[in-house]
Amino acid sequence: MDAELFMEQRVNALAPETLVYCDPPYFAQAHRLYLNTYLPDDHTRLARVIQGKLRRPWLVSYDGHPTIISLYRKRRKFRYSLQYSAVRTYAGSEVFVFSDSLLIPGTSALPCIAKALPSLRRSA
Numbered sequence: 001m002d003a004e005l006f007m008e009q010r011v012n013a014l015a016p017e018t019l020v021y022c023d024p025p026y027f028a029q030a031h032r033l034y035l036n037t038y039l040p041d042d043h044t045r046l047a048r049v050i051q052g053k054l055r056r057p058w059l060v061s062y063d064g065h066p067t068i069i070s071l072y073r074k075r076r077k078f079r080y081s082l083q084y085s086a087v088r089t090y091a092g093s094e095v096f097v098f099s100d101s102l103l104i105p106g107t108s109a110l111p112c113i114a115k116a117l118p119s120l121r122r123s124a
């Protein structure tokens with residue numbers, strides 16, 4: 001089922017306490033990873049559906065590309081570095097974006113998340 005329809009029709013019908021995790025195809029380097037990949041307009045449309053039509057709390061993870069940051073500019077988010085190894089090994093940046101309704105804990109046992117929490121609270 002198409003992801004956008006799936007979110008509007010199926011996910012919105014799930015229990016209100018459902019947490020939705022979206023891990024869309026990467027924005028950059030996508031042609032190297034997928035056969036039939038999302039084009040920039042697809043990412044834009046997806047961002048509109050997630051932010052405008054999804055009625056359950058959600059988080060999204062993406063590569064930290066400026067276009068993605070801009071598509072989700074009004075939402076709380078944090079970026080972190082990681083090592084990719086799917087095609088070749090290199091350091092990259094990823095971003096987690098959070099829906100406005102999502103309650104985010106004040107502390108975390110994971111250092112990289114604990115470090116990001118104060119900035120999340122500031123932008124809330």
Ligand SMILES: C[S@@+](CC[C@H](N)C(=O)[O-])C[C@H]1O[C@@H](n2cnc3c(N)ncnc32)[C@H](O)[C@@H]1O
Pocket residue numbers: 023024025026034036037038
């Ligand atoms: C970042 S990965 C998500 C991986 C997933 N979280 C997991 O643990 O398996 C993005 C996924 O989107 C899929 N994908 C890429 N292009 C797609 C397309 N046009 N339509 C549907 N899925 C696509 C890829 O095959 C890949 O599994």
